[in-house]
Amino acid sequence: MEKQRTLDEVGKFGLINLLTKDFKTGKNTIKGVGDDCAVLDYNQSEYQLVTTDLLLEGIHFDLMYSPLKHVGYKAVMVNASDIYAMNGTPKQMTVSIAVSAKFSVNALEQLYEGIKIACEQYNIELIGGDTSASMTGLAISVTMMGTVAKDKITYRTGAKENDLICVSGDLGGAYAGLQIFLREKNVFSQSKGVQPKLEGYEYVLQRNLKPEARKDIVENLAKQGIVPTAMIDISDGLSSELFHICKNSHVGCKIYEEKIPINTFTGEACKEFSIEPLIPALHGGHDYELLFTVPLAQYQQLQAIPDVSIIGNIVKEQDGLGLISRSGDFVHLKAQGWD
Amino acid sequence: MEKQRTLDEVGKFGLINLLTKDFKTGKNTIKGVGDDCAVLDYNQSEYQLVTTDLLLEGIHFDLMYSPLKHVGYKAVMVNASDIYAMNGTPKQMTVSIAVSAKFSVNALEQLYEGIKIACEQYNIELIGGDTSASMTGLAISVTMMGTVAKDKITYRTGAKENDLICVSGDLGGAYAGLQIFLREKNVFSQSKGVQPKLEGYEYVLQRNLKPEARKDIVENLAKQGIVPTAMIDISDGLSSELFHICKNSHVGCKIYEEKIPINTFTGEACKEFSIEPLIPALHGGHDYELLFTVPLAQYQQLQAIPDVSIIGNIVKEQDGLGLISRSGDFVHLKAQGWD
Numbered sequence: 293m294e295k296q297r298t299l300d301e302v303g304k305f306g307l308i309n310l311l312t313k314d315f316k317t318g319k320n321t322i323k324g325v326g327d328d329c330a331v332l333d334y335n336q337s338e339y340q341l342v343t344t345d346l347l348l349e350g351i352h353f354d355l356m357y358s359p360l361k362h363v364g365y366k367a368v369m370v371n372a373s374d375i376y377a378m379n380g381t382p383k384q385m386t387v388s389i390a391v392s393a394k395f396s397v398n399a400l401e402q403l404y405e406g407i408k409i410a411c412e413q414y415n416i417e418l419i420g421g422d423t424s425a426s427m428t429g430l431a432i433s434v435t436m437m438g439t440v441a442k443d444k445i446t447y448r449t450g451a452k453e454n455d456l457i458c459v460s461g462d463l464g465g466a467y468a469g470l471q472i473f474l475r476e477k478n479v480f481s482q483s484k485g486v487q488p489k490l491e492g493y494e495y496v497l498q499r500n501l502k503p504e505a506r507k508d509i510v511e512n513l514a515k516q517g518i519v520p521t522a523m524i525d526i527s528d529g530l531s532s533e534l535f536h537i538c539k540n541s542h543v544g545c546k547i548y549e550e551k552i553p554i555n556t557f558t559g560e561a562c563k564e565f566s567i568e569p570l571i572p573a574l575h576g577g578h579d580y581e582l583l584f585t586v587p588l589a590q591y592q593q594l595q596a597i598p599d600v601s602i603i604g605n606i607v608k609e610q611d612g613l614g615l616i617s618r619s620g621d622f623v624h625l626k627a628q629g630w631d
Numbered sequence: 632m633e634k635q636r637t638l639d640e641v642g643k644f645g646l647i648n649l650l651t652k653d654f655k656t657g658k659n660t661i662k663g664v665g666d667d668c669a670v671l672d673y674n675q676s677e678y679q680l681v682t683t684d685l686l687l688e689g690i691h692f693d694l695m696y697s698p699l700k701h702v703g704y705k706a707v708m709v710n711a712s713d714i715y716a717m718n719g720t721p722k723q724m725t726v727s728i729a730v731s732a733k734f735s736v737n738a739l740e741q742l743y744e745g746i747k748i749a750c751e752q753y754n755i756e757l758i759g760g761d762t763s764a765s766m767t768g769l770a771i772s773v774t775m776m777g778t779v780a781k782d783k784i785t786y787r788t789g790a791k792e793n794d795l796i797c798v799s800g801d802l803g804g805a806y807a808g809l810q811i812f813l814r815e816k817n818v819f820s821q822s823k824g825v826q827p828k829l830e831g832y833e834y835v836l837q838r839n840l841k842p843e844a845r846k847d848i849v850e851n852l853a854k855q856g857i858v859p860t861a862m863i864d865i866s867d868g869l870s871s872e873l874f875h876i877c878k879n880s881h882v883g884c885k886i887y888e889e890k891i892p893i894n895t896f897t898g899e900a901c902k903e904f905s906i907e908p909l910i911p912a913l914h915g916g917h918d919y920e921l922l923f924t925v926p927l928a929q930y931q932q933l934q935a936i937p938d939v940s941i942i943g944n945i946v947k948e949q950d951g952l953g954l955i956s957r958s959g960d961f962v963h964l965k966a967q968g969w970d
Contacts, residue, residue, distance in 0.1 A: 296735040296736070296737055297735060297736040297737065298732075298735060298736065299730065299732065299734070299735075299736060299764075301736070302736050304762060304763075307736065307739070307762055308760070308762055310736065310740070311739060311740065311742075311743040311762075312743070312757060312760075314747060315747060315750065315756070315757040316756070317723075317756045317757075317758060318722075318756055320722060320723070321723060321756050321758055323758075324756065324757065324758040324759060325757070325758065325759055325760065329759070330723070330725065330758035330759040332723065332758075332776070334673050334674050334677075334679065334778075335673050335674040338673075340673065340679075342723070342725060342758065342759060342774075342776070343725075343759065344725040344727050344759060344760060344761055344772065344774055345727065345761050346685075346727035346728070346729050346761050346763060346770060346772045348729050348763070348765050348766065348770065349766075350766045351729065351763060351764050351765060351766060352763070383657075383659060384656075384659070384660060384669070384671065384681070386669065386681060386682075386683040386774060388683050388684065388685035388772060389685070390685050390687050390690065390770070391638065393637075393638065395638070396636060396637060396638075397636040397637065397638060397640070397641055397646065397649065398636065400646070400650060401649070401650065403650075404650040404651070408653060408654060411654065417654070417655070417656045417657055417660050417663065418651060418654040418656075418663065418664070419656060419660050419662075419663040419664065419669035419671070419681065420663060420664050420668070420669040420681060420682065420683060421647070421651075421664065421683060422683055422684050422685050423643060423646055423647055423650075424643075424685060424687070424690060424691070425638075425690050426687050426690060427687065427688075427689040427690060427767065427768070428766065428767055429766070431685060431687065431729070431770055433683065433685045433727060433772035433774075435681075435683055435725060435772075435774035437671070437681070439673075
């Protein structure tokens, strides 16, 4: 009898590949499984982008420290970030929720208030959805559609040797924020009267609770006439995303520890937990920043875009994926497995 | 302080309306919340249709009696049925799953095998998705996209006085099948050695486990040159769907008990539970048949389509929604609330 494999053995990306390998796509589908979005071809000038995320209470969010309004806002951001990662513009979304009896209508109104604020700020339309009961907790499924001009679409596949590797914003903050929440939740559950101590941690808490999809970066790239050769959003961590770009583009990469953007507040929070800030920056994920590659020739235009760090460059595939540490050592990057 | 309303108080459709009332849609969105699908306008000849469903173990399916392969198949059918209800053709879908550690990779392969069979039979492409962990059980979210020629789209809004009210297939079978499953599950849980008795109930069990979306009806309507004036799929029950059509079209309806299609096997299964078969036919739901209205002038063409029953006709709004019983009585139809 065939051995029953466990989910841990195949890993998240192995599982997706395994389950979807026998499916075929047709003429209107330019790209199926395997990038930030699926890409559909229904008109002359633009592609349509489709992305989806399923968020579960207890796995993706914890209502002990995430207000429902923030959960709603973040559910929109997570998907918008995938559309921006294709160099696109989010347009419409559907939201399905399943809720257990513990939720009041007013609680759900808060969830939708957060969704509405995100939709208004990012100019996205809510066009449909589904509501149903659940046995335990809240499940939210968002599918988002967007568009991108055909000559501007950015996959994970186009990175070339010598391209500059760029990252928006800063990394590791969402992970640091999570550690603070978990610590305070723990303190609270041990002695109910104690108020959680969140002052001074606003930056990292905000990074965790209310990430912003990088609309501004995509707009500024367009203004500067830059179409990245490859782009992905950082949901699983810089290291994992670099693996996706390098594997799909058949290249290697060299990044420099000292160039990886880490906010001072993130560094301080990490210190409290004796965590080296580089670790959450590489592997923490959930920062929803953009990782992209740009031809060296566009260095000048790139300099005109605020809040972008050049962290290294693309190398030949056989040179592998490496991090040059502050001390000058070459460290092989590792991808993370099932989350 | 404002009273905390419960979900029961507002009901499923009340909740959707309440949560989505303040959202606005833009120029590419022809129809947002409020029909079987959202309708997008991205090219000259066709609209794009979008529908989504979130299915949870323990709420929408029970793995005690639903094999994962059937769960996968049904997840596709439920969404395809919504596309057909707009007179459209399903094209692409995304599937997101969240699974707890109790599932093996092989179990998930069975789920995707069912999805694949459905995709092949209905010519639908799997283009993306998401996998993640869950605390308890399996959650499946499907979003499906389809197309429909602009002059063929069918909403819930177009039913006119004197139109014929038509229903495909037969009703109440899925509900009867569920009763059989629940009875046998109950017997099994009380005395583990006993094998469930499922022979003789194949028809109703099949109606529950493996519904078919009515591609054939939409194709045959096109062949006969019929564009229904209104259409909806029967997921919540005939009575509830008639309410949607009548409310959205500002009309009433008169249907005849004797014309409502109920399979013999459904009738027999209902008898065992002392249920009047009319009740699941009106309120059972989950049959995924199509309910549609056709101008009286197209009666001849309608007759050429197999497996369609004419169950009544559209009347003036002020005449209400009525069922004429076998004894000739006029009974006011009732909609069902939160499921």
